Amino acid sequence: MDATMGLQLLLVAAGAIGVAAVARRRGWPAPLILVAAGLIVSPLVPPVPLEPELVLYVFLPPLLYSAALESSYLRLRDAKRTVGLLSVGLVLFTAAAVGTVVHLMLPDLPLALAFALGAIVAPPDAVAAVAVGRRLGLPRRTLTVLIGESLFNDATALTLYRVAIGAALGGAISIWEGLGEFLLAAVGGVAIGLVLAFAFAWLFRYTRDSLVENTLMLLIPFAAYLAAESVHASGVIAVVVIGLYLGNRMHLQGFGTRLVSTAVWRVTDFLLEAIVFALIGLQFVTVTEGISGYGAWEVAGYAAAVLVVTIVSRFVWVFSVTSLIRLVRRGEPKTPAGQRLILSWAGMRGVVSLAAAFAIPPDVPARDRALLLFLTFTTVIGTLLIQGMTFPALIRRLGLSSEREQYEDRLAEAAAQQAALDAGVAELERLIAQEGEPDEIQAQVIGNLRDKSWRRSLSAWERLGGGTSHGGAETPSALYRRLRRQMLQAERQVFVRLRDERRLDDEVLREVMAQLDFEEAILERD
Template identity: 35%
Template sequence: MIHQSLLLILSLFFAMALLYLLSQRLKISYPIFLVIGGLAIGLVPGLPRVSITPDLVFLIFLPPLLFDAAWSSNWDQLWKWRRSILTLGIGLVLVTSAIVAHYAVLLIPGFTLALGYLLGGIISPPDAVAATSVLKGSSVPKRGLAILEGESLVNDAVSLTVFRFAIAAIITGKFVVQDALIQFFELAVMGIFVGLLIGHFLYLVIRYWVKSSSITTPITLIAPYLMYMTAEEFNWSGVLAVVSGGLFLSFRSSDYLNYETRLQTKEVWQTITFLLNGFVFILIGLELPTIVSGINGYTPSLVVTYALLISALIIVIRIVMVYLGAFIPRLLSKKIRAEETHPGYKLPFIVGWAGMRGVVSLASALAIPLTVHSGENFPERNLIIFITFVVILVTLVFQGLTLPLFIKWLKVEEVDPSVPPDEQIAAIRLLLSKQSIEYLDTHYAEEMMKYSNIAGIREQYLLTVTVLENSIQDKTKAPAIKNARKLYKKIMLEILNLRRQSLRTMRAEKKYDDEVFKFLESNLDLEEARLYRS
């Protein structure tokens, strides 16, 4: 039994890899392929039914995904666009949850308001991974990307809080607004406190005790689970604990991560998040036959109609709220008009249309308990999961495929004044190169006179300064300099490839120690990484 389950899981991972490669070849966002692939796999006749305990969904999937989102956040952009982020991350989630709740009560016979809020809390938060994956390579203004990423960080916590209180109301049959508000502030504040406390502890441990990257990376993998489980043990918000702890560790990462640890940790986390994201999508596809068979009292066409109507509703709500959030504060505040450039009418539409649902919604739906306190089945559980799946399918596939087309048709341009990244990089490199030359002249003047290899360091930086100054001062030479950089990178990569082949040949001759070759290969890896990222 264990062997069969393990084989199935490994097969799913392999299927995820194939779907990802296909999406890259067709230049379509990989979450779209994963959700369709999960549905296709779930419909294969004779495939063993797979299920997972609802409580484990939050525990296994959410902590690392939330931690990775917090770690990847841009602090400056979060703070700069905090008003828009909070408006969408908090206001839009609450408005969407409330409207969906009341609409579902009117639409679905026997659907209670508590069930409506549960459904609204599940499908209200857009997914940053899906949006950024679709927008990758598109000319979307920085403001739009920053708002989408920051919104996702905030709305996950808010939506899961709505989810939590709705579950409690359904299970216990009691809900008092005043008590709910008090509990919300308690679990929010204490959740943040736990996350920051554990974050500070891990920061001190890694910075002053751990000296090996092979230990640091596992600690970062353990951190989100430690934060989440500790907070949940005291009935506080594990989500806010992970988000706050992740933001703190990310903010201080330059203090305790070296180049080796950064490279290793980044690659490991990219792999982990890809596997978790993909597995959740495929998991819902595998469970779909069981979910559909468990929907009683509704015809297939009826439940599909419910799901499509609710999908259309949340799309409209988001677009309307994005426009209201973008323009009403500008009408009411002269300060906002003075500090923020006008967003135009195209960018808000793109931000509104990018509200694709994803992993958090799936994980929340799957985490609905199977039974209530009385032992009876949780009411309408399968219907809610099915509606959630259709909402994700519609927003991911329909909006995901049409979003690049809208960006192209609307010709969305940068709305905020900014210096192009190439110019910023050139300016920083010029400053660093001049500082390096000054340092060499001050501390190693005699050594440069005595040793040619030391003097060569200064010559390299002088050449860099000359090239950068020419590129900055004479804009007309920018295309030629850019072509020269491409040629330089091409030549250096060819030389690196030649050196690798030579190392392999010498390694086969076994004239030198294997550890020496591993060390040299590692240096080539770092050099190649620098070239690709330059």
């Protein structure tokens, strides 16, 4: 990477963060606003190249790893059949449908390149859909399926893409050879992911340092991706496997590691996603300049056809497969039509498709390569803007909500909190009996501990009522939190004033402010 490209990326990052900040403040879907902003700005600024290696080796691993860390292994396991049908079956079906239609429209284009385009546009990127769905309260199972699909579908698509490109460049590859390459990539990715997961889990047992552990976690996705890709296995699957494994064991880490990890990955996700979606829009001029030998309306027709086939293929697969499963398995519960419609419409494509198109080897004829890149770009932009912009309205129209799930979550949390606090109080009573009669100061400490347990128990049950009592008045826990937050703010002002008066060192100020911040964080959780 030269200095010019580095400066371009820095400017893109700064602009993307600014646009994303405005979108977040307004409650708009930031990924879609970033794409639209990139499209508008693209003709006005120098071309910003989208390097495939930058996307696949720098942006993709940490984004996949972060999503896997936050995913529920247990929920994904429950939805494994649906996730598998989407991340493998739907990708193959879409690639075949798009490849067939492109070959019929462009018979002069090699069949292998037509199927390569199908593999490129086949995998959806669920970042935008999940962001909107979470904000509007989609049911948990639907979100789990979307997240699981996005975690695994890239591996299927990228393997199929490699096979198709290899065939286009003169390597005669049979179906069985292609299947063998896919199995090698999948099995190898799982094996490497598990080996690294066990190794890092063992290492974390002995570090016990939140700074060291989170620094290692920043390196893990790159290590897993590179290790798998170096032996022609799936780096995507390796990263997802290790992320799911370590995420499921995060409770074994220290509280400091968990607190820091949450902050680190939120910042990382925000920065990388902002840059990625801005880069998508900024490719407008680059992908349109290389088109030659086709009329404008002709190319527009090809682009519209690929976009329509890509969108319709998902509808056909989701509705037909769910109906077929119910036909074969009589006792299978019926998937609500609204949920199937949401899954069908949540097929926005993303930067992995663009990176794969930019990575088409220069050995492919320039005219064909430019056309494939343009068709990929229009499919990505079309799905993001058409489906992405209408996705919130569709969710509201269908009335899908997770309110019942949220209530059940609060009820389960309150019961679990009560059981855990009862165990904590029992352990406290055991220690008191073991250590003998406490003196006055010890009795105050013990009283404070009992009082804190009582407040936490009360707070958990109060959340079922939304923080208000039956008469609509402020609950005791809500009152406590409000007053304590105001007290903390007053304490902060005193510490800052003493620092300004040079009666307190900055290092001491940072320490006490951290203590107050942790207490306020606990108040927010309680």
